[in-house]
Amino acid sequence: MNHVDGTPREGTPPRTDYLQVNDLHVTYRTAGGEIPAVRGASFSLAPGSKLGVAGESGCGKSTIALALLRLLPKTARVTGEVLLDGEDVLTMRWGRLRAVRWAGASIVFQGAMHSLNAVQRIGDQIAEPILLHGSGVTPAELKRRIGALLEQVGLPPARARAYPHELSGGQRQRVMIAMALACEPRLIIADEPTTALDVMIQAQILRLIDSLVGDSGISMLMISHDLSVLADTCDRLAVMYAGRIVEEGPAHQVFADARHPYSAALSAAFPRVGDPSSRRNPHGLAGDPPDPADLPGGCAFRPRCPVAQDRCASVDPVLWPVGPDRAAACVRVLSDDAARAAGVPLEPDAFSGEVSPARPADAPTENAQPEETR
Numbered sequence: 001m002n003h004v005d006g007t008p009r010e011g012t013p014p015r016t017d018y019l020q021v022n023d024l025h026v027t028y029r030t031a032g033g034e035i036p037a038v039r040g041a042s043f044s045l046a047p048g049s050k051l052g053v054a055g056e057s058g059c060g061k062s063t064i065a066l067a068l069l070r071l072l073p074k075t076a077r078v079t080g081e082v083l084l085d086g087e088d089v090l091t092m093r094w095g096r097l098r099a100v101r102w103a104g105a106s107i108v109f110q111g112a113m114h115s116l117n118a119v120q121r122i123g124d125q126i127a128e129p130i131l132l133h134g135s136g137v138t139p140a141e142l143k144r145r146i147g148a149l150l151e152q153v154g155l156p157p158a159r160a161r162a163y164p165h166e167l168s169g170g171q172r173q174r175v176m177i178a179m180a181l182a183c184e185p186r187l188i189i190a191d192e193p194t195t196a197l198d199v200m201i202q203a204q205i206l207r208l209i210d211s212l213v214g215d216s217g218i219s220m221l222m223i224s225h226d227l228s229v230l231a232d233t234c235d236r237l238a239v240m241y242a243g244r245i246v247e248e249g250p251a252h253q254v255f256a257d258a259r260h261p262y263s264a265a266l267s268a269a270f271p272r273v274g275d276p277s278s279r280r281n282p283h284g285l286a287g288d289p290p291d292p293a294d295l296p297g298g299c300a301f302r303p304r305c306p307v308a309q310d311r312c313a314s315v316d317p318v319l320w321p322v323g324p325d326r327a328a329a330c331v332r333v334l335s336d337d338a339a340r341a342a343g344v345p346l347e348p349d350a351f352s353g354e355v356s357p358a359r360p361a362d363a364p365t366e367n368a369q370p371e372e373t374r
């Protein structure tokens with residue numbers, strides 16, 4: 001078991017996570033000024049585990065996905081660490097980075113129609129990463145591998161001769177997944193893999209991803225604005241707001257019993273299909289996320305928060321433990337003792353009366369310090 005900041009607890013063996021992201025910051029430089037898109041994200045992914053990253057449009061999810069493989073535009077300034085099997089992607093040489101892309105980790109983007117080359121046959125597109133990484137592959141072996149990959153994603157090998165426009169949206173997304181699997185990566189990053197698809201096809205693609213990742217030991221980072229999709233697919237969830245991870249923990253706990261009011265609103269906005277008990281707030285969340293270039297002081301969620309307190313105007317919360325394996329960046333999760341230890345002002349009526357959707361922590365208080373003081 002690790003501390004929330006990723007350091008191992010005393011007496012535990014060193015961590016074996018395949019992906020370890022430490023204090024990732026991404027700022028875009030634009031003509032209109034600097035846009036801090038990701039503000040200090042830290043998370044990790046053990047081999048074979050699935051982490052879902054959720055949040056509204058513009059909170060920085062895709063920026064994280066692109067940063068993991070150094071695919072951001074030159075206008076992005078990136079700091080922090082992205083350790084893939086212990087090697088920092090952000091500082092590795094180009095030759096090594098080329099080897100890591102596709103084979104160490106690969107990305108399935110949203111909207112397969114835009115990601116596939118419209119004038120190239122499907123088989124030739126799947127062949128590209130294979131040839132990039134295996135110079136000695138014979139034509140017969142290549143054909144066999146392309147056929148096997150198509151079968152793996154539920155398409156007949158003969159579809160290798162098709163062009164993207166001859167396939168349905170779901171089939172195209174299957175091709176993207178086949179490409180992502182082509183070099184047998186240990187991590188797949190799926191950025192809104194089902195967003196453009198109708199509900200039935202969404203479910204099929206999610207089942208496919210689940211079955212492919214399930215027993216293979218491949219780790220997966222799945223990005224979606226839909227918390228219920230992630231809760232059904234992933235082991236852990238990280239909820240982002242305005243460039244920060246504001247809650248992290250086991251998927252079913254974060255979805256069913258959110259500790260951050262933003263996660264609670266997000267899970268209520270995306271109730272589980274066929275589960276009326278999860279339909280807690282059909283009206284969704286009022287207001288819009290803040291402009292990242294003009295964040296409010298204190299907690300960035302405060303202007304929309306249904307349970308904001310006076311102290312939220314001055315405290316910029318960090319991830320505080322709310323259990324052995326969970327954390328949330330909201331002052332309401334702190335007991336009075338933990339708040340004192342963290343230098344957070346007490347709110348006289350903080351834990352009296354109705355506190356839904358956030359609620360006070362049941363966490364041990366000795367770890368409740370701001371991250372930067374640990």
Ligand SMILES: Nc1ncnc2c1ncn2[C@@H]1O[C@H](COP(=O)(O)OP(=O)(O)OP(=O)(O)O)[C@@H](O)[C@H]1O
Nearest residue numbers: 028030035037056057058059060061062063073292
């Ligand atoms: N190339 C870029 N140049 C400048 N700003 C950018 C660029 N890409 C993204 N941004 C800004 O960075 C912030 C985060 O964007 P990002 O696309 O990572 O969010 P997201 O959560 O993935 O949203 P969506 O689901 O809409 O893709 C947004 O304010 C966005 O406008």
